[in-house]
Amino acid sequence: MAVTIKDVAKIANVAPSTVSRVIANSSRISERTKKRVREAMEELGYHPNFIARSLANQSTQVIGLVMPASADKTFQNPFFPEVLRGISTAAHEKQYALQMSTGETEREILEGVMQMVQGRRVDGIILLYSAVDDKIIKYLQKESFPFVVIGKPYENVEEITHVDNDNYRAAKEATEHLLGLGHKRVAFVGGSIQLVVTIDRLLGYENALRTAGVPYKDEYIIHEEFLKEGGQEAVSELLSLSEPPTALVVADDLMALGILNTLHDIGIVVPDQMSIVSFNNVLLAEVARPPLTSVDINIFQLGFQAAKTLTQMIKDPTEPTKRIIIPHSMVKRHTCKEFEAVVVKS
């Protein structure tokens, strides 16, 4: 059996409670006994048992993380390592550990979350995505368990603390950029319409078109998963149109990379024959050829602020609901060009 607080107490000739107070660095313990107790701890190689502490405190110092279904391809998106880095940094500052949901299906994940919550395994939860009609959010609200979502909740926005970008405006700006270059036929290639981020960006795109008086066409809206296969299908659908687009707003760098390469295969030159703006500005955007013009959404900050906010909520449950908007900025590289009346071969 490992060395406990009692062993330390015996060696230091004090009561267990005194040792406990030394650990908490209570101000009502004399420096002399503190020193003696610490020496005893050192001598025995004592380390506090977090489980016991958790039980006594009703607090675990761990944050639960809910990822999208791991079967889901979304998981492969470079977005996740980067939010994780942000979360991890903030969590570490406040001495929180991180626990991940495991589970392949939505049902399994919900069960995992229920175990985290009811089993008192975590003090709070971060949702790393926001989907339409999400059971997990509803459950967490019902239990009034501390949680924050990264992205915008689909329902009850005012009641749920979340960290998001202004995706509506970001997409609007991206579209306007293309419009400003003279493009009239701008298509939108988004991820799953189940994700709120897709919806917001789509709305921003629509609004930009409407404001510019450019007609909005259903055929120009493509929804695919955030992935490469998606990119390829998107391209073929779009190019088979009688009036194919000359510019694309793409929801994600990874998808844009797929599109880029498919276009390259077909022999369509970017940006000469097709302009592209994508989102996220992960490493891939730089590495792609040509390098992608991409909206930087500051993924690290998304994670960092989410974790920071959650720890505040845990510490002070009366904290009001918050909406934190992380700024974005378009990084112009080499996938956008002024529209010229070049015929896009179909």
Place this chain on the structure above:
Amino acid sequence: MAVTIKDVAKIANVAPSTVSRVIANSSRISERTKKRVREAMEELGYHPNFIARSLANQSTQVIGLVMPASADKTFQNPFFPEVLRGISTAAHEKQYALQMSTGETEREILEGVMQMVQGRRVDGIILLYSAVDDKIIKYLQKESFPFVVIGKPYENVEEITHVDNDNYRAAKEATEHLLGLGHKRVAFVGGSIQLVVTIDRLLGYENALRTAGVPYKDEYIIHEEFLKEGGQEAVSELLSLSEPPTALVVADDLMALGILNTLHDIGIVVPDQMSIVSFNNVLLAEVARPPLTSVDINIFQLGFQAAKTLTQMIKDPTEPTKRIIIPHSMVKRHTCKEFEAVVVKS
């Protein structure tokens, strides 16, 4: 306060210990009382408190995960989401939760691991990488805490359970493939030499050259981090040589992508003027242009087997040390071509 075993006991008119037995589905409880207790549980919405259970059991049902320093660029490698998926799947099957280390520096990570272990927060640990002279492995061995490493330990290989590929042979085969195509000037672009995987692959590469009677040159060995900047530097170093290579063995798809694009910028055509074999076969390999010939190391299985093995070790601490080798296979795409006496412009 949440509903506890006592509340259930009261409603069901039994002792708390009986409720506990029902939860464990003990065979020495009559079906009738089981039913009554279960109804009470249902009625109150009872869920067991894992923390309390952990304290009583001395077992947490959580596995600790040690990632490389999150400041480290390695973290961005698509390798990680995929091992995680494997680990997560196996862990979920055995009802284990996953806890991640947070910490930016090596020192912080070691401290985090010590907290996991001494604080009894986890039942076992998986190391997601293997580095030379690793303090964490030494610590875990000293504590004789259950752990498995993904990759090959640098020291005490026989005493440490690990899940690895035969990287030596994989690299040898990749090199032989290039040699077989007639290339004589084959360079090796590896990741950090601090990683054991790099060392193994380098040795395999060397052996292939030696066996083929091709001279081995120091200038052909480049070590960079597993990333894109690395790719670019590698290319410029290699091409500035008086006898630049005509083929490359690259440690990682992400790096290979960087190299591919740098070559493209310079105007060197792959595979006509430069052949490339890389490792990991992640999504990127498919998406790259041209698609990468890459050694599939079965990342998912690496994670899956690691978690599965660890849970066995936890259940039965007398399990012998194991070495599990996950098979690899080369996926031929379009980055390799027979060597022709084309002058590579320098």
Place this chain on the structure above:
DNA sequence: TTGTATGCGTTATCAG
């Protein structure tokens, strides 16, 4: 400033 006693929610050991 320090010690004593009790509780946190379970499981496990005895009895019965």
Place this chain on the structure above:
DNA sequence: CTGATAACGCATACAA
């Protein structure tokens, strides 16, 4: 088959 009761290791209210 079931019920008391004592751990598990720590924190804290209350005493001293």
